[in-house]
Amino acid sequence: MVSSRQYRIRNSFLVPLGLLLILLLTLMAVCLNQGQPRGKIVLLGIMVLPVFGLFLESVFRRVTIDGKGVRVDKLFRRALVAFEDITALETVAVRKRVFLTLCAGEDFLIISNTYGRFPELVGQILAGTPAEAITEETRKMAEKPPRKDSDVISCWLAVLLVLFILYAQLFSQSS
Numbered sequence: 001m002v003s004s005r006q007y008r009i010r011n012s013f014l015v016p017l018g019l020l021l022i023l024l025l026t027l028m029a030v031c032l033n034q035g036q037p038r039g040k041i042v043l044l045g046i047m048v049l050p051v052f053g054l055f056l057e058s059v060f061r062r063v064t065i066d067g068k069g070v071r072v073d074k075l076f077r078r079a080l081v082a083f084e085d086i087t088a089l090e091t092v093a094v095r096k097r098v099f100l101t102l103c104a105g106e107d108f109l110i111i112s113n114t115y116g117r118f119p120e121l122v123g124q125i126l127a128g129t130p131a132e133a134i135t136e137e138t139r140k141m142a143e144k145p146p147r148k149d150s151d152v153i154s155c156w157l158a159v160l161l162v163l164f165i166l167y168a169q170l171f172s173q174s175s
Contacts, residue, residue, distance in 0.1 A: 004066035016155035
């Protein structure tokens with residue numbers, strides 16, 4: 001029996017993403033306050049929208065595994081696959097990004113290694129899935145699931161870049 005567990009997107013990604021969103025909104029407020037050209041503000045707005053969407057989607061995304069199956073909660077939607085209905089558990093790996101695909105007839109779930117405690121998550125899914133549905137590639141990946149940190153590093157670099165732009169914006173107007 002698989003005990004009930006919940007997995008969320010890693011905080012090591014959510015923290016810099018949230019900080020990036022706050023910094024972009026701060027930069028937009030500074031530009032508005034300084035009376036910067038509309039084009040600059042519109043461009044910032046265009047940058048804020050996808051960051052805001054990604055942040056919201058990441059904050060609300062959860063995988064819950066219990067004795068019955070796997071449930072994925074996303075912003076405004078939910079999907080559930082019962083362990084007994086799983087016909088295939090496959091793995092797709094692109095560099096260090098891993099995607100688990102749980103197939104159950106017409107339904108399927110895709111779970112990536114952006115979740116915290118991913119090795120534990122994989123172990124729980126394998127424990128509940130019928131053995132004949134698990135591919136050999138998935139079994140191999142489960143022995144040592146890869147961790148991908150480039151998204152976290154990229155997010156921190158974006159934070160540093162926006163901090164630099166914000167600094168330049170604030171102090172270029174004061175002279």
